Amino acid sequence: QVQLQESGPGLVRPSETLSLTCTVSPYSISSGSDWGWIRQPPGKGLEWITSLSHTGDMHYNPSLRSRVTISMDTSKNQFSLRLSSVTAADTAVYYCARDDGGSGYGSYDHWGQGTLVTVSS
Amino acid sequence: DIVMTQSPDSLAVSLGERATINCKSSQSVLYTNNKNYLTWYQQKPGQPPKQVIYWASTRESGVPDRFSGSGSGTDFTLTISSLQAEDVAVYYCQQYYTVPYSFGQGTKLEIK
Numbered sequence: 613q614v615q616l617q618e619s620g621p622g623l624v625r626p627s628e629t630l631s632l633t634c635t636v637s638p639y640s641i642s643s644g645s646d647w648g649w650i651r652q653p654p655g656k657g658l659e660w661i662t663s664l665s666h667t668g669d670m671h672y673n674p675s676l677r678s679r680v681t682i683s684m685d686t687s688k689n690q691f692s693l694r695l696s697s698v699t700a701a702d703t704a705v706y707y708c709a710r711d712d713g714g715s716g717y718g719s720y721d722h723w724g725q726g727t728l729v730t731v732s733s
Numbered sequence: 734d735i736v737m738t739q740s741p742d743s744l745a746v747s748l749g750e751r752a753t754i755n756c757k758s759s760q761s762v763l764y765t766n767n768k769n770y771l772t773w774y775q776q777k778p779g780q781p782p783k784q785v786i787y788w789a790s791t792r793e794s795g796v797p798d799r800f801s802g803s804g805s806g807t808d809f810t811l812t813i814s815s816l817q818a819e820d821v822a823v824y825y826c827q828q829y830y831t832v833p834y835s836f837g838q839g840t841k842l843e844i845k
Contacts, residue, residue, distance in 0.1 A: 723782060
C-alpha cells in the first residue's frame with residue numbers, strides 16, 4: 613500500500629514562497645505513476661494545482677501557473693511543490709497524491725493526509 | 734477550462750434509502766476510447782478524499798457495491814442504493830479529460 617506524507621511549514625508570511633515536500637513509501641516515484649498536488653481552503657472544495665507525469669511532463673493550473681513549480685527528487689523518493697508570492701487566499705490544506713494511471717491518468721487513487729498551510733503575518 | 738457543477742449542494746437521506754448526486758460538465762469528457770474521464774471521491778471530515786468510482790462507472794477496489802456511477806458525455810450520477818451511516822461525507826466529481834483537471838463544488842450527504 614503506497615503511503616504519501618506531506619511536510620513543510622504550517623505558517624508562511626505574505627509575499628513569501630510556500631514549499632512543501634511529499635515523501636512516498638514504499639513505492640518508487642520513478643515507477644510509472646504520475647504525482648500531483650491538490651489544495652482545499654478551509655471549509656471549501658478541492659482545487660487541482662499541478663502534476664508531474666511519469667514521462668517527466670509537468671502540468672499546471674493556469675490560474676496558478678506563474679507562481680507554481682513542481683519537482684522530483686528520485687534519490688529521496690520525494691516530490692515537491694513551490695508556490696511563490698503567497699497571499700491569504702493561498703491558505704489551505706495541501707494534499708499530495710498519486711495517479712497510477714490504472715484509471716486513466718488524471719485521477720488520484722492514493723492521497724496524503726494533507727497539511728494545513730496558513731498565510732499570515 | 735471544463736467547469737464541473739454538482740447538484741444538489743446538500744442532501745439528507747434516511748438510512749437504507751437511495752441517495753443520488755448529479756454532476757454536469759461544461760463539455761464532454763468522453764474520450765475516443767469510449768471511456769468517460771470522470772471520477773468520484775468521498776471525503777469524510779478530517780480525512781483526504783478517497784476515490785470511489787473512476788471512468789464514470791467503475792468501482793474502486795474495496796468500495797461497497799451499493800455505490801454505483803452512471804452517465805456519459807456531460808451528465809453523470811453517483812448513486813448509493815441503501816444509505817449507511819458510514820456513507821455520511823462530502824462527495825466530489827472530477828474530470829480528468831484535460832488539464833486543468835477540475836472538481837465539482839461538492840455535495841454534502843447527511844442522514845435524515
